[in-house]
Amino acid sequence: MNSFSFNSDILHVENVSLVKISKNVGTPLYVYSKKQFENNYNLLTSSLNKTLGKKYDILIAYSVKSNSNIAVINILNSLNSGADVVSLGELKRTLKSGISGDRIVFSGVGKTSEEMSFALDANILQFNIESIPELKMLSEIASTKGKKAPIAIRINPDINAGGHKNISTGFEGTKFGIDYKEAQEAYDYASNLKGIEIVGVDIHIGSQINDLEPFRLAYEKVSDLVFSLRDKGHNISNIDLGGGIGILYNDSDHIFSLTEYAAMLKQTVGDLGCKIILEPGRLISGNAGVLLTKIIRIKTTNKYNFLLIDAAMNDFLRPALYEANHDIIEVIKSDKNNNKKVYKIAGPICETGDVIKENCYLTNPQEGDLLAILCAGAYGASMSSTYNSRSLIPEVLVSGKKMDIIRKRISTEELISFERIPE
Ligand SMILES: Cc1ncc(COP(=O)(O)O)c(C=O)c1O
Structure with missing residues (x-):
């Protein structure tokens, strides 16, 4: 994925830092090169x-x-x-x-x-x-x-x-x-x-x-x-x-x-x-995009260390629909000397199947950290839905140093405005 690479330990798309994009647009969102x-x-x-x-x-x-x-x-x-x-x-x-x-x-x-x-x-x-x-x-x-x-x-x-x-x-x-x-x-x-x-x-x-x-x-x-x-x-x-x-x-x-x-x-x-x-x-769009997401919560059960993220199966259906296994990495590289632990990465949707990755090895992730789901440019945004009354997430296109929002976030208020309670 040569258009997505680390610069000073921060993942960039072309010449723009994913940290900067998340600050400007909010997460979750798709970012393309x-x-x-x-x-x-x-x-x-x-x-x-x-x-x-x-x-x-x-x-x-x-x-x-x-x-x-x-x-x-x-x-x-x-x-x-x-x-x-x-x-x-x-x-x-x-x-x-x-x-x-x-x-x-x-x-x-x-x-x-x-x-x-x-x-x-x-x-x-x-x-x-x-x-x-x-x-x-x-x-x-x-x-x-x-x-x-x-x-x-x-x-x-x-x-x-x-x-x-x-x-x-x-x-x-x-x-x-x-x-x-x-x-x-x-x-x-x-x-x-x-x-x-x-x-x-x-x-x-x-x-x-x-x-x-x-x-x-x-x-x-x-x-x-x-x-x-x-x-x-x-x-x-x-x-x-x-x-x-x-x-x-x-x-x-x-x-x-x-x-x-x-x-x-x-x-x-x-x-x-x-x-x-x-x-x-x-072949054209797959590795041209990542899904940028934030860790909401870390929840440890008897069986798993769950990372609950702000992206879910409505934003990205491939893992639930096809058992697709995408690499997920930290946007800010953490201390390489720390040992990696295995996490199960899941979204907030009320479905057991809302798991984005079963076994993800990460170094000391914290609430609020940014993660990038790689190779999400194909069958990502185009398959997204508003299940659980979640908004449709934005898409950003980067070219060199320039970033453009090519789909704005479509909010719940906007979606509700298409509905009507009969008199
Ligand atoms: C008729 C047809 N053409 C092309 C494609 C694109 O397939 P891929 O993204 O695997 O190249 C599909 C995918 O389902 C398809 O149904």
């Missing part, structure tokens, strides 16, 4: 360009769900990224951030007619279709507008990508995609619909994938399918390979390099002559 988003995007594109060469047409469609703040999407826009969206809300955010329709793909298993209509008007690059009824509805809506909707069908290749079951999507029995065995039939059906133009094939097999093999198996299946669809006369110019590249959350994680990934991509789908669309999310 602009440079880290840029580095992550540039590392991916340079690895692909080096291995594949310039002749390939590649679109990085940043997966907006991982971090959907418009300032973040705008950084990606200035790097020429496209976007992968899964709702009307994400589409509106993406357009507002400057990414044009011709660089947007629309994924998601339950698109509504309103979402389809809006996306058609925005002339998006591609709809990733997940069922025959969805195809029919899109065709009808496009026809009434006198348009043809560009589509790829999301294929479920029945591959177990590993990782937590809640983020593995490409095996039989999930709600996602159309079975690989039924793909030919689905494309034949689509080719007869008036409002549909077939442009591609799409897959997304899961998230936080740290082994190349599931990707290789899935991409080989995509390649076979493209050849057989072309044999049948279908025009396949795009392959959308989804997201899912894993990142290092802690020292025990191991992940392939992006150069190895690019070589595998070239081997499996490099000779198809297709535009290659990738939908990375956490």
